[in-house]
Amino acid sequence: MRDVAIVGVGMHPWGKFEGKNFIDLGVDAVAKALADAGMKWEEIQTICSGIFIWGGNAGHLSGQYIASVFGETGVPIVNVYAACATGSSAMRTAYMSIASGQVDVALCLGVDMSPKGVLTAKSDNPQQDMDVLRWRMVGLSNPPYWALECKKRMEKYGTTERDLADVKVLLSKYGSQNPNARYKKLYTRDEVLGSVMVCDPLRLYEICATSDGAAALILCAADKAKEYASKPVKVAATTIGSSIYGDPTLRISALSAPAKAEAPLLSESYSASRQAYEMAGIGPEDVDVLELPDNSSWHYLQYLETCGFCGEGEAEKMLAKGETEIGGKVAVCPSGGFSSFGEAIGAQAIWQVAEVVTQLRGQCGPRQVKNARVGMAQTYGLMGNSGTTILEV
Amino acid sequence: MSQQEQAANAVPAYPGLFTEAQDGVHLMSARCGDCGTHFFPKNHQQHRPGCSRGPVDEVLLHRKGKLASFTTLHYMPPKPFKTEKDITPFPMGMVEFPEGIQVVGIITDCSQDDLKMGMEMETVAYTLYRNEDGQRVQTWGFRPVK
Ligand SMILES: [Zn+2]
Numbered sequence: 001m002r003d004v005a006i007v008g009v010g011m012h013p014w015g016k017f018e019g020k021n022f023i024d025l026g027v028d029a030v031a032k033a034l035a036d037a038g039m040k041w042e043e044i045q046t047i048c049s050g051i052f053i054w055g056g057n058a059g060h061l062s063g064q065y066i067a068s069v070f071g072e073t074g075v076p077i078v079n080v081y082a083a084c085a086t087g088s089s090a091m092r093t094a095y096m097s098i099a100s101g102q103v104d105v106a107l108c109l110g111v112d113m114s115p116k117g118v119l120t121a122k123s124d125n126p127q128q129d130m131d132v133l134r135w136r137m138v139g140l141s142n143p144p145y146w147a148l149e150c151k152k153r154m155e156k157y158g159t160t161e162r163d164l165a166d167v168k169v170l171l172s173k174y175g176s177q178n179p180n181a182r183y184k185k186l187y188t189r190d191e192v193l194g195s196v197m198v199c200d201p202l203r204l205y206e207i208c209a210t211s212d213g214a215a216a217l218i219l220c221a222a223d224k225a226k227e228y229a230s231k232p233v234k235v236a237a238t239t240i241g242s243s244i245y246g247d248p249t250l251r252i253s254a255l256s257a258p259a260k261a262e263a264p265l266l267s268e269s270y271s272a273s274r275q276a277y278e279m280a281g282i283g284p285e286d287v288d289v290l291e292l293p294d295n296s297s298w299h300y301l302q303y304l305e306t307c308g309f310c311g312e313g314e315a316e317k318m319l320a321k322g323e324t325e326i327g328g329k330v331a332v333c334p335s336g337g338f339s340s341f342g343e344a345i346g347a348q349a350i351w352q353v354a355e356v357v358t359q360l361r362g363q364c365g366p367r368q369v370k371n372a373r374v375g376m377a378q379t380y381g382l383m384g385n386s387g388t389t390i391l392e393v
Numbered sequence: 394m395s396q397q398e399q400a401a402n403a404v405p406a407y408p409g410l411f412t413e414a415q416d417g418v419h420l421m422s423a424r425c426g427d428c429g430t431h432f433f434p435k436n437h438q439q440h441r442p443g444c445s446r447g448p449v450d451e452v453l454l455h456r457k458g459k460l461a462s463f464t465t466l467h468y469m470p471p472k473p474f475k476t477e478k479d480i481t482p483f484p485m486g487m488v489e490f491p492e493g494i495q496v497v498g499i500i501t502d503c504s505q506d507d508l509k510m511g512m513e514m515e516t517v518a519y520t521l522y523r524n525e526d527g528q529r530v531q532t533w534g535f536r537p538v539k
Contacts, residue, residue, distance in 0.1 A: 120471040120472060120473070121473060124473070126407060126434070127436060130434075130437050132473075133407060133410070133434060134497075135470065135471070135472075135473050135474055136406060136407060136473045136474060136475075136532075137406055137407060137410065137498075137532040137533070138474075138485060138497060138498055138499060138532065139466070139469075139470030139474035139485075139499070140470070140485070140497065141470055141471065144464050144466055144485060147464035148462040148463070148464055148485075148486070148487055148497070149462070151462045151463060151464060151510075152461070152462045155462075155510050196467070197465075197467050198467055198468060199464045199465065199466050199467060199468075200464050200465045200467075200505065201464075202464075245439070245440075245441050245442055246441075248495075250487060250495065250497060254437065255433055255434060255437070255496060255497055256431075256432070256433040256434075256437070256494050256495060256496045256497070257487075257494070257495050258430075258493065258494065258495070259461070259489045259490070259493045259494055259495050260493055
């Protein structure tokens with residue numbers, strides 16, 4: 001296996017863009033990544049693209065539709081889907097194409113335009129699609145899944161409503177300083193606690209919105225990276241995890257879960273992160289910047305433990321002591337997180353990697369993590385999908 | 394109306410998930426004879442790695458279990474969820490059954506203030522709406538044991 005580096009990143013800002021389509025967003029992100037790498041389109045030797053699930057046949061062939069705008073060159077295009085970890089799958093596929101020696105340069109991209117309002121069922125065949133009955137029989141959208149786990153956490157570890165609010169307060173500070181963020185308003189604890197209750201104990205500002213967005217990365221064989229970037233960012237590991245039997249998490253889509261834990265909570269993410277630590281020879285204690293999937297304040301706390309940044313029930317303490325702030329033990333979501341961006345299913349994992357790259361290059365201005373050398377992007381997708389990417393300079 | 398007539402006047406919103414037995418409503422599960430895992434819904438098989446995957450027999454879960462978690466939903470879920478009128482806010486929760494499985498469902502006949510972690514809950518049929526024939530269209534639900 002050869003070493004692989006990231007030499008270009010590009011991002012379309014996150015938000016709602018009604019006058020545009022997914023191709024517009026994707027082309028914008030790819031053009032920016034090419035410009036960032038100082039690379040010509042014809043130099044791309046393979047394309048790994050996240051599927052845009054709401055875009056019909058075109059969305060499922062997102063790579064082809066975006067490539068044709070730049071000019072078709074006959075290179076392998078692979079379109080992948082892994083729910084909210086879609087970008088992680090694209091990233092790993094791009095990485096493997098280069099690490100294996102098959103190509104020297106790969107484009108990895110993800111784009112999404114979320115439908116209006118709450119997401120809902122995509123098929124009506126409960127015999128094969130486990131994602132149907134939860135909507136029809138229980139009215140279970142995603143937030144109650146998180147609220148049910150959060151409530152368990154409160155019972156077990158004494159997590160307070162203040163802890164949940166403080167996550168948003170911190171993330172809003174970083175989001176307000178990120179030009180690509182959708183939400184740039186600063187919030188106080190009282191403002192968060194005053195926001196409308198969505199599903200107890202989670203309030204409106206403690207749950208991420210759904211957004212439109214796109215991000216692209218250009219990966220390159222490490223020995224050729226200097227041709228494109230003055231400061232290439234090495235991919236120390238990029239992994240995918242799936243669930244482990246006996247995981248007690250009520251995972252999104254499912255109507256049941258084992259009562260007795262025989263595997264860790266969020267076992268797909270436990271698996272992805274542990275694979276990454278082993279592959280990189282890097283542990284959580286070495287990580288300066290962590291982008292984790294803060295779909296809600298519960299995720300922020302839980303993921304610190306799932307990925308081994310603290311012991312069970314200790315995340316609230318880490319937050320209260322400022323250990324997750326820029327300047328603390330590990331800067332958690334210095335981008336502002338999903339809290340400031342919103343979810344864009346096919347794009348978010350690639351966006352997280354792009355944010356970490358920008359930190360490791362030292363290009364983040366007021367929210368720059370000083371001397372950041374090691375960064376990690378952790379994703380989470382429904383029904384047992386997860387990915388971890390560890391980067392270093 | 395007798396219990397029988399009442400039952401005849403109700404249809405599940407989707408078949409094969411819960412049933413009315415003599416002692417009340419039960420969730421319809423399936424159990425693997427090899428690895429012992431219970432599934433719900435019964436076709437959502439999640440065997441232990443290494444299991445021979447069967448035989449899988451349909452079984453009814455106990456009617457009663459313990460409340461493992463709960464929340465109150467303050468917004469109406471989108472389609473295909475359908476009720477006669479806006480039922481928000483309404484509680485939902487996870488009930489842990491003696492078979493070693495937790496199942497999620499709407500909680501009825503109480504408010505969130507009545508709910509406590511670990512309390513005993515029972516399975517009931519919950520009416521979502523009436524169809525064109527006047528039948529009650531139902532799903533499963535849970536309520537505290539009185
Ligand atoms: Zn089995």
